Amino acid sequence: MGLFGGTVKPAGSVDPQPPEDGREDQFNDIPELPEPRTDTTIAKDITVSGNLHGEGVVQIEGTFEGEIKLKGYVIVTVSGIIRGPIEADVIRIAGTVEGNIMALDHLQLERTGTIVGDVSSVSFVIENGGRLNGRSTMIQDHKASVPRVDQLPKKEEKEAEPV
Numbered sequence: 001m002g003l004f005g006g007t008v009k010p011a012g013s014v015d016p017q018p019p020e021d022g023r024e025d026q027f028n029d030i031p032e033l034p035e036p037r038t039d040t041t042i043a044k045d046i047t048v049s050g051n052l053h054g055e056g057v058v059q060i061e062g063t064f065e066g067e068i069k070l071k072g073y074v075i076v077t078v079s080g081i082i083r084g085p086i087e088a089d090v091i092r093i094a095g096t097v098e099g100n101i102m103a104l105d106h107l108q109l110e111r112t113g114t115i116v117g118d119v120s121s122v123s124f125v126i127e128n129g130g131r132l133n134g135r136s137t138m139i140q141d142h143k144a145s146v147p148r149v150d151q152l153p154k155k156e157e158k159e160a161e162p163v
Contacts, residue, residue: 044079060095078112085117093130100134105141 039057042048046062055071060080068074070088080095087102093113101107103121111129118134122141126132 042080076113091121 039059041059042062042064044061047065048062049065051066052058052064052068052070057073057075058068058070059075059077060082061077062079063081063083065083067084068082068086068088070086072088073090073092074086074088076082076091076093076095076097078094082095082097083099085099085101086097087104089103089105091101091103091106092108092110093115094110095112096114096116098116100117101115101119101121103119103124106123107119107121107125109115109124109126109130109132111127113127114131114133116133118137119132120137120139122139124136124138
């Protein structure tokens with residue numbers, strides 16, 4: 001005899017319960033999950049140490065210590081701190097970066113931002129109030145197919161025309 005006067009069922013024998021709404025295929029209708037986003041955020045009170053390599057958008061609100069090499073965007077918010085080199089297509093800095101920066105497309109240093117290190121970029125905008133403590137080097141757009149001067153075809157001398 002079971003608890004409260006009921007009968008005891010042998011172990012392993014469980015009666016399946018019908019779905020409450022009467023649908024038999026309730027568990028076959030698993031919805032598809034949304035596509036994973038390529039955005040990554042390091043939150044304000046988080047410190048991450050290591051190397052970050054890949055593709056996508058990374059927003060730093062906390063502290064990141066190490067190398068970032070990214071095909072995509074790096075955004076450093078006002079509270080964000082990066083200690084280490086950064087290489088990315090587009091970089092936007094409103095916080096602090098202590099390390100060298102290579103922006104393959106565009107770099108924007110906002111009025112609240114500070115860079116302590118050398119910068120190389122195709123396009124570099126410093127808003128009024130932004131601080132750069134380092135050197136800046138402008139590089140050629142890696143996407144452009146503009147030949148260098150020494151690669152241009154040489155002019156051929158004109159032959160004298162008969163008179």
